[in-house]
Amino acid sequence: MIIHNERRLPVAPKQPPLTADSEHVVLLDDALLPAGSAPKATVHDAETPLHLALSCYLFDQDRRLFVSQRARSKLTWPGVVTNSACGHPLPGEPLHHAARRVVRRELGCEIRELSTVLPHFSYRAVSSANIVEWEYCPVVVARVDSRELSPNPEEVEGGLWLRWDSFVELARQPEAMGLSPWCRLQMKELGEHQAPYERADRTNELPGYLQ
Numbered sequence: 001m002i003i004h005n006e007r008r009l010p011v012a013p014k015q016p017p018l019t020a021d022s023e024h025v026v027l028l029d030d031a032l033l034p035a036g037s038a039p040k041a042t043v044h045d046a047e048t049p050l051h052l053a054l055s056c057y058l059f060d061q062d063r064r065l066f067v068s069q070r071a072r073s074k075l076t077w078p079g080v081v082t083n084s085a086c087g088h089p090l091p092g093e094p095l096h097h098a099a100r101r102v103v104r105r106e107l108g109c110e111i112r113e114l115s116t117v118l119p120h121f122s123y124r125a126v127s128s129a130n131i132v133e134w135e136y137c138p139v140v141v142a143r144v145d146s147r148e149l150s151p152n153p154e155e156v157e158g159g160l161w162l163r164w165d166s167f168v169e170l171a172r173q174p175e176a177m178g179l180s181p182w183c184r185l186q187m188k189e190l191g192e193h194q195a196p197y198e199r200a201d202r203t204n205e206l207p208g209y210l211q
Contacts, residue, residue, distance in 0.1 A: 025088040026052035032122075032136050034209060037091045044076055046130050051088070053135040055121075055186060056099055058084035058111065059197050060146035064161040066107070070180070071157050076131050079157060082180035086137075095210040096203070099140045108150030111142035115201035118189055125181035138206060139186055141196040164195045 024037040028050045043051060058066045066084040070077060087102030089095060096114050103111050118139035125133050151159060162170075171179060171187035179187075190196055203211065 048132040053137040055139045056085040068159040069157040082183045106155040109148040114142040116203040119205040
């Protein structure tokens with residue numbers, strides 16, 4: 001499944017503050033505690049170390065989920081369909097602060113009513129190009145105004161809005177939709193019960209360095 005920017009979403013201007021060369025990701029030990037940092041530009045390869053990440057699921061005023069397609073210039077899983085936004089907290093950055101920054105960069109908008117729904121999610125996956133993702137990746141949910149979205153073409157190829165139950169059904173056939181491996185795994189937990197925006201906030205279950 002390919003999603004294009006022709007869906008009349010305005011395109012955001014380039015945002016220069018952080019680049020893959022200047023951005024650092026948090027490396028983690030086996031106990032999921034910070035164990036240093038590494039440049040984002042060089043951390044992903046065939047032997048990617050365990051590091052910190054985040055995933056966002058964003059719902060609009062009509063409770064539709066924004067489903068994004070990753071930019072084709074991405075090193076890891078270019079062009080795949082996935083959840084609304086993904087990124088990496090900076091060293092010393094709380095999770096919710098990082099989520100706001102990532103969404104602002106990728107989608108050009110502000111988020112509201114932010115909560116943590118999967119505080120313990122982690123995964124490891126290997127792409128067809130032999131690039132490894134190995135992340136402790138808490139999942140957050142937030143509300144956005146669909147009229148404010150302005151995707152950054154360096155991050156997002158395009159996107160569409162779907163009802164949650166429609167996305168749950170699509171996620172049950174992941175190969176047909178080409179979902180990212182992390183989104184497929186997250187949906188096994190998120191798609192079984194009530195919609196994410198109806199779940200209790202579990203931010204207090206995050207490790208202290210993310211609160």
